[in-house]
Amino acid sequence: MGAVPNYLTRVPHSDGGSCLPCHSSGGGSPRTQFGLDFAANGYDWEGIWNLDSDGDGQSNGEELGDPCGAWLPGEETARTDFISAAEDPDKTSDFPLGGTTLWFFDQDEDGVGRNGAFLAQCEPPAGYASTQGDCDDENANIWSETSVYADEDGDGFGAGPEVLMCIGDAGPAGYVSNDSDCNDDIAEVYQLLPGYVDGDLDGEGGGQLQWVCSGSTLPGNFSTTGEDCDDTDPAVASLRWVAVDVDGDGYAHDAPQWRCQAGQMAEGFVEFSACVNLADCPAGMDCLESEGQCTPQFFDCDDDDPEIFKELSLYPDLDEDGFGAGDATNVCTGNIAPVGWSESDADCDDTPTSGAGYFQTAWRYVDEDGDGYTLGALVEVCMGAEEPDGYSAGSLGEDCDDTEGAKFKEAFGYPDLDQDGVSDSGRIICGDGGLPEHWTAIKYGQDCDDNNGTVPAFTCEDLPDACGIIDDGCPPPGTYCGPCPETSDAGSEDMTRDAGRTGDSAGTSVHDAGQANEGTDEADDDQEEDEDGDPEPPNSGPPDEEAPAAGCFGDQMPNDFAKHNWMFALMVLGMAMRRNRGRR
Numbered sequence: 001m002g003a004v005p006n007y008l009t010r011v012p013h014s015d016g017g018s019c020l021p022c023h024s025s026g027g028g029s030p031r032t033q034f035g036l037d038f039a040a041n042g043y044d045w046e047g048i049w050n051l052d053s054d055g056d057g058q059s060n061g062e063e064l065g066d067p068c069g070a071w072l073p074g075e076e077t078a079r080t081d082f083i084s085a086a087e088d089p090d091k092t093s094d095f096p097l098g099g100t101t102l103w104f105f106d107q108d109e110d111g112v113g114r115n116g117a118f119l120a121q122c123e124p125p126a127g128y129a130s131t132q133g134d135c136d137d138e139n140a141n142i143w144s145e146t147s148v149y150a151d152e153d154g155d156g157f158g159a160g161p162e163v164l165m166c167i168g169d170a171g172p173a174g175y176v177s178n179d180s181d182c183n184d185d186i187a188e189v190y191q192l193l194p195g196y197v198d199g200d201l202d203g204e205g206g207g208q209l210q211w212v213c214s215g216s217t218l219p220g221n222f223s224t225t226g227e228d229c230d231d232t233d234p235a236v237a238s239l240r241w242v243a244v245d246v247d248g249d250g251y252a253h254d255a256p257q258w259r260c261q262a263g264q265m266a267e268g269f270v271e272f273s274a275c276v277n278l279a280d281c282p283a284g285m286d287c288l289e290s291e292g293q294c295t296p297q298f299f300d301c302d303d304d305d306p307e308i309f310k311e312l313s314l315y316p317d318l319d320e321d322g323f324g325a326g327d328a329t330n331v332c333t334g335n336i337a338p339v340g341w342s343e344s345d346a347d348c349d350d351t352p353t354s355g356a357g358y359f360q361t362a363w364r365y366v367d368e369d370g371d372g373y374t375l376g377a378l379v380e381v382c383m384g385a386e387e388p389d390g391y392s393a394g395s396l397g398e399d400c401d402d403t404e405g406a407k408f409k410e411a412f413g414y415p416d417l418d419q420d421g422v423s424d425s426g427r428i429i430c431g432d433g434g435l436p437e438h439w440t441a442i443k444y445g446q447d448c449d450d451n452n453g454t455v456p457a458f459t460c461e462d463l464p465d466a467c468g469i470i471d472d473g474c475p476p477p478g479t480y481c482g483p484c485p486e487t488s489d490a491g492s493e494d495m496t497r498d499a500g501r502t503g504d505s506a507g508t509s510v511h512d513a514g515q516a517n518e519g520t521d522e523a524d525d526d527q528e529e530d531e532d533g534d535p536e537p538p539n540s541g542p543p544d545e546e547a548p549a550a551g552c553f554g555d556q557m558p559n560d561f562a563k564h565n566w567m568f569a570l571m572v573l574g575m576a577m578r579r580n581r582g583r584r
Contacts, residue, residue, distance in 0.1 A: 007043045012064040012077050021087030034060065034087035045071065054089040062096035068122035103128035110140040135166035142168045148175040150184070157181035157190040182213035189213050196226030202234035229260035237262040241293040245270035249306035252296045272296075301332035308332055314341040316350065321384070323347035323359030348382035357384040364391035366402065373399035373408035400430035409433035414443045417450045424450035 008014040011021070022035030031039070034053035037060075041047030049061035049069035061067045063084035065077035078099025085091040100120040104113025106129040113129040114137040124130070135145040148171045149158030158176040171177060181190045193214040196205025198221055205223030212222050230236035242259045243252030246268055256272055265271050272294045273280070275287040281294035288295040302308040314331045315324025317340055324342030337343055349358040364381045365374035367390060374395040381391050401407035413435040414423035422445040435441060 032087040060086040104132040108140040112143040149179040153187040155187035159184040195222035198223040199231040200234040204228035206231040251300040251309040253303040315345040317342040319356040325350040367392040369405040371405040372396040413439040422447040
């Protein structure tokens with residue numbers, strides 16, 4: 001057996017690891033009679049189950065739990081206990097017939113034997129049946145003791161107390177196996193069905209759910225649904241989720257409630273839809289999940305006016321430009337703010353009439369003349385959608401005169417307003433950045449009266465008339481003088497010193513406005529005292545010394561003296577050079 005261990009699986013209750021019961025003491029030892037019988041029958045259990053290999057009076061099957069030879073490899077035997085050794089004559093089973101088919105005596109041969117009388121054997125004996133329990137083994141038509149119920153109306157449904165009867169395939173007349181008949185006096189009704197009373201017969205019941213004794217369907221005065229909230233009026237079907245809406249604008253005056261109503265909603269009410277969650281409700285509504293209905297987020301604040309229904313937090317808009325200011329106030333209105341109110345509090349000037357259109361603040365430059373040049377730094381301005389007058393979002397630079405658009409940039413120059421070729425003192429002028437007509441960037445002499453073209457020269461009041469041409473006819477403060485072209489030793493020190501400061505070799509020195517009139521003051525300071533203590537003109541000396549020439553001019557210059565500026569500049573330069581030589 002050790003060489004063919006797979007044979008062990010062909011024997012019931014073999015552990016698969018021992019060569020018993022085929023060998024006397026394991027693999028390689030002499031075979032037992034059981035092993036010889038097993039081998040002789042081709043190692044097939046079917047050929048040896050009914051043999052008594054060890055001669056102890058019990059078959060191999062009775063000892064190994066398969067007394068009728070029904071076992072197949074891989075299955076359990078009919079009996080799993082009281083197992084013995086089929087190869088050992090000294091060992092037998094205490095219950096060898098365990099697992100054998102039991103056969104019960106069947107006197108009326110209806111296939112059901114009576115209780116108690118049986119045979120245990122593999123083959124069915126005559127007059128016996130495999131089942132027991134025949135309640136009347138003398139009547140082949142009845143065999144089963146069953147609970148039955150009286151069926152008085154004969155509708156197949158019984159009622160009343162349970163009755164035990166011995167019956168066959170069917171109970172006796174007037175009895176059935178069920179007790180579900182709710183009315184055993186009327187054959188048309190026999191079962192309980194759920195329903196609602198439909199008192200007004202509108203097809204919709206109401207009230208509490210009831211169990212109704214019915215036939216195949218509910219009676220006509222009952223309904224499978226119970227939504228009717230007024231079962232006395234056939235026009236009223238169900239409860240509806242509604243709220244008061246006097247003005248009919250669709251907005252509820254107060255919280256919705258269940259109202260019993262059918263058909264079109266009554267005037268003065270508004271109905272709301274069912275919901276499972278917020279997504280089922282329209283805008284402005286919440287889902288009241290406890291009721292499964294949409295409910296308003298706000299109530300109509302004026303239920304007498306269909307145009308007014310909602311409170312908004314608004315700001316007074318006194319100038320009615322659409323932007324408000326001040327403190328918020330709850331105002332009963334429609335979806336938009338009424339005139340005089342605004343949802344915005346951004347208005348920076350809400351003054352009635354004058355503030356209209358001004359609603360926002362911005363940083364702007366002052367530009368009164370609108371030339372793009374501005375005054376000072378950015379200022380905060382209350383404005384509307386367009387740029388306000390007198391202000392600019394950008395700046396081209398600082399404006400020197402913001403009252404006139406043509407004047408915006410300073411320049412320094414020397415005026416010659418009387419067009420006599422001699423300049424007045426230099427100064428700053430506000431214009432377009434250039435010098436206006438009759439102004440120059442270069443200084444030509446020093447005009448003491450630039451409004452009089454006949455008086456171009458320096459003031460020389462109280463000076464001697466060196467060349468006899470001092471004009472005493474000048475307006476106050478006195479006489480005026482100018483360079484003298486004919487006399488080399490005469491002149492006005494006062495004039496020549498001033499003339500020497502008016503220009504360089506080209507006669508074109510530019511001074512700022514504060515320096516233009518310094519000459520005469522310095523000339524006075526430069527005067528020296530003579531031996532007797534009297535002041536004398538500076539640089540006065542012997543007649544034969546060279547001195548700057550001076551000439552006094554009235555309405556006209558001498559014919560032989562150039563009237564052009566460049567000649568005048570050369571003359572001034574010569575005077576200065578002669579003066580310097582005289583001092584040396």
